[in-house]
Amino acid sequence: MRSDPASVKIVISGGFGVGKTTLIGSISEIPPVHTEEVMTEASEGVDPAPVEGKTTTTVAFDFGRLTLDENFQLFLFGTPGQGRFWFMWDDVCRGALGALVLADVNRITDAFPVIDYFERETDMPFAVAVNWWNGEETHELDEIRQALALPNRVPLFPVDARDKYSVNIALQELMEYAIRSVS
Numbered sequence: 355m356r357s358d359p360a361s362v363k364i365v366i367s368g369g370f371g372v373g374k375t376t377l378i379g380s381i382s383e384i385p386p387v388h389t390e391e392v393m394t395e396a397s398e399g400v401d402p403a404p405v406e407g408k409t410t411t412t413v414a415f416d417f418g419r420l421t422l423d424e425n426f427q428l429f430l431f432g433t434p435g436q437g438r439f440w441f442m443w444d445d446v447c448r449g450a451l452g453a454l455v456l457a458d459v460n461r462i463t464d465a466f467p468v469i470d471y472f473e474r475e476t477d478m479p480f481a482v483a484v485n486w487w488n489g490e491e492t493h494e495l496d497e498i499r500q501a502l503a504l505p506n507r508v509p510l511f512p513v514d515a516r517d518k519y520s521v522n523i524a525l526q527e528l529m530e531y532a533i534r535s536v537s
């Protein structure tokens with residue numbers, strides 16, 4: 355008798371426009387579930403300029419699935435990036451093994467409240483992935499770690515949210531760290 359594969363929930367988090375929806379879309383084996391809506395006046399104060407052409411925002415969560423083998427699947431849940439939707443984060447994070455926090459070096463301060471949430475509000479292991487939108491590293495990872503005041507125990511690595519291979523490596527890094535952390 356065949357049983358259903360085991361599943362693990364992973365959270366993809368970060369500030370507005372950092373690439374959470376893109377990351378899930380690049381790796382999901384199913385058409386991802388998106389709750390993207392057109393930005394309205396309620397988004398006043400949120401600057402879409404750093405993300406050229408951005409006119410939508412996630413209002414609940416994104417969802418994707420990645421089967422690693424016939425017995426194991428990752429369920430990827432992306433949090434909304436705008437602060438007005440952060441009240442949902444506790445629910446999105448409930449039951450997750452770990453979180454991948456995306457950071458953009460062009461807007462590094464947007465990562466502070468996200469990292470703070472995972473350090474202070476959860477006991478969930480998390481790693482930080484710097485999303486290199488332009489395909490090249492513009493800062494040394496040690497400089498970024500220092501700017502984020504990120505403890506050495508928290509993994510920090512580059513990712514290109516558009517690239518399936520890069521995302522796969524980032525998820526592997528996170529999974530290895532999370533499993534070590536809960537063991």
